[in-house]
Amino acid sequence: MGRQVDFPLIFERSVPERRGVRSPVCDVPAQPLAELLGSHNLRAEPPALPEVSELDALRHYTRLSQRNYGIDIGFYPLGSCTMKYNPRINEKVAALTGFTHAHPLQPESLSQGALQLMYELQQDLKAITGFAEVTLQNVAGAHGELLSLMLIKKYHETRGEGERRKIVLVPDSAHGTNPASAALCGYTVQSIPTNADGDTDLDALQKAIEQHGDAIAAMMLTNPSTLGLFDRNARKACELLHAVGALVFCDGANMNAMVGVVRPADIGFDCMHLNLHKTFSTPHGGGGPGAGAVGVSEKLAPFLPTPRIVQQDDCYALSYDHPHSIGRVHAFYGNFLNLVRAYAYIRAYGGENLRNIGEFAVLNANYMLARIRHAFPPAIDRLCMHECVVTARHFKQQYGVRAFDIAKRLLDYGFHPPTMYFPLIVPECLMIEPTESESKQTIDMFANALLEIAREAMEQPELLQNAPHNTPVRRLDEAGAAKNLILRWQGAVIYPQEVPACAC
Ligand SMILES: Cc1ncc(COP(=O)(O)O)c(C=O)c1O
Known part of the structure; x- marks a missing residue:
């Protein structure tokens, strides 16, 4: 057993009136805050901030950083999170000023490099997943789930079946964000059990299909599942659901296990999300900024968010002319620098590898x-x-x-x-x-x-x-x-x- 280290907290170091920084004397007339902000927006008491010197503040943050744990410090086997090494080449490339200084409102003619990178990343992800189209606009895995369900909803609505199809089936081995995304999209969630071998229970699925028939909008299947297993019934599940007009979403957050080996579209899925921060090694940024991607089959492609990144002759462009699109799901084009990192990772590995x-x-x-x-x-x-x-x-x-x-x-x-x-x-x-x-x-x-x-x-x-x-x-x-x-x-x-x- 080791020693209990006992540093005083920053609050315990606080001494009234001690200051880290002294502001210069104000040389313009002071503005009453109540007038500027409205008195109802002012707090009654000043915040209880620690009053410390600059050195104490510096030591406080240095000490905190030393107590932090991350992939760069040690083994981080947090299941489901894929805490893999983030290669430094990704950071180098993402730090190029051509990327960091690009403004999202820059005209297309001055953004050709950024557009080309996103277009090529889409192409890479299409090849990896087997889907007809890919969007990069969603900024997390759960965001990709929600986006996928919005596309599925729009698909059913366009076919005049939106009112009828209200149920989303979710196996009990799915990630917890799946039922949450379905509920957020206005669906009723029904759980499907996993069998003793760790695959989706096809008998239970068949029963749910017989019971609900064309009230089912979709199934959300995590593959590999959260049991860390490849769901060997995924193809059959897709067939059963397609037979009643429902679509199947693949939670592809665990694609790290299959990349280069299996293309989810070949299994029969209609759409999937990828967690670029897992499979393609962009950082898990403490809740953000993340980056996802969603791949879809031909039937869902018309509904993808705009703008879409397209190639026209020798140029790259943002295309808005998609009348059936669900519209935007994020400002601009997603979290661009994380897309740069994913692109660098894929290129550094290289196709076959x-x-x-x-x-x-x-x-x-x-x-x-x-x-x-x-x-x-x-x-x-x-x-x-x-x-x-x-x-x-x-x-x-x-x-x-x-x-x-x-x-x-x-x-x-x-x-x-x-x-x-x-x-x-x-x-x-x-x-x-x-x-x-x-x-x-x-x-x-x-x-x-x-x-x-x-x-x-x-x-x-x-x-x-x-x-x-x-x-x-x-x-x-x-x-x-x-x-x-x-x-x-x-x-x-x-x-x-x-x-x-x-x-x-
Ligand atoms: C299987 C699975 N699905 C969905 C998610 C949600 O992804 P995110 O945290 O990017 O929203 C995760 C998280 O990594 C996951 O492991």
Whole structure:
């Protein structure tokens, strides 16, 4: 067990009237704020900001940055999130002033390079996914789900079936954002169970289709699923749904496992979203700016958002003349610099080699599973795809040690924990995604730590139940900290309870 480091919080360093910066004396007449902003917009009390010197503020932020954990610091096996290495070449290319200084309102004639890049990225993603068209306008995976459902809705409306088709089927192994996107789009969600082999339960699907028939607008199928498995019933599911006029959306956020190996359009999907921040290595920017992409079949192409990026003769242009388009889903053309990063990544890998991404991601996850499975059995015993989902249920039953405690103990070993308690259908679940970036040595180090922790769980359960011991801050109530934002900001509350984690 390590030393508990006890630095004073920035609020505790505060001394009344101490200043980091002194503003020059104002040489213009002061304007009464109440007149400028309206007195009802002024706060009654000044904010309780810490009053510290510039040096104290600098040290505060430096210390925080040193406590931060990221892919550049260590192994980050957060399942479902694909925390792969972001190659520095992406950053170099995205930092070129021709890109960073481009203005979105610049005329097309002065934006040819940017337009060409987006056009070629669309072409690459079409080749990778097999879809007829791709848009780059959505700025996250969940945004791509919503966009895809909006396209599906418009498709049914155009055929005069919008009123009738109100149901979206979502397997229980789908990502949590799927039902949320369907609900946001005005659909009623019906869950479809996963069978014991981890595939969509075709009997249950057939029953739902018999029950709801042409009231079904679509199915949203995550493939590979959140169980880290390739859904072998996906093709059959597409056929069953197409037979009643419904469409099938593929949540392609886990495309990292299949890139260069499988084209989702060939399975029969009508549309899919890609998470460029996962498969194509653009950063997960702490909630933004993200970048997605949505690929669609011919039947959904007329409804894609405008402007679309097209090639006309030797030039590239923004095309608005699409009368059936659902319109914009984001300002301008998406988060452009993240598109530059994805483009650089694909080009740096180069056509045929893209297949290595999927193959090594799958190999690494299966190697991890092979190393730990005697202590942490897989939720479903088959070859996994890019991540392995294992259970710690037996540790809870026999020693009172939960997946949560194991994750906390991993912090003492210097590792970021995997995703926990997701997918919800696996009890005491740990979801480990090494990604293709990691070497065998790193995977071995992590597996060794997990196995050591499994031994500790049996011999000293309280060591895990009270972990972490070697971190600057011990166990927190993360839900309380997230909910009580202001108190958390002031660093004033430490709660002793547990919370499940979520997955991105
Ligand atoms: C399977 C799956 N679907 C959807 C999403 C949502 O993507 P985003 O966080 O970009 O909105 C994620 C998150 O990574 C995911 O793993």
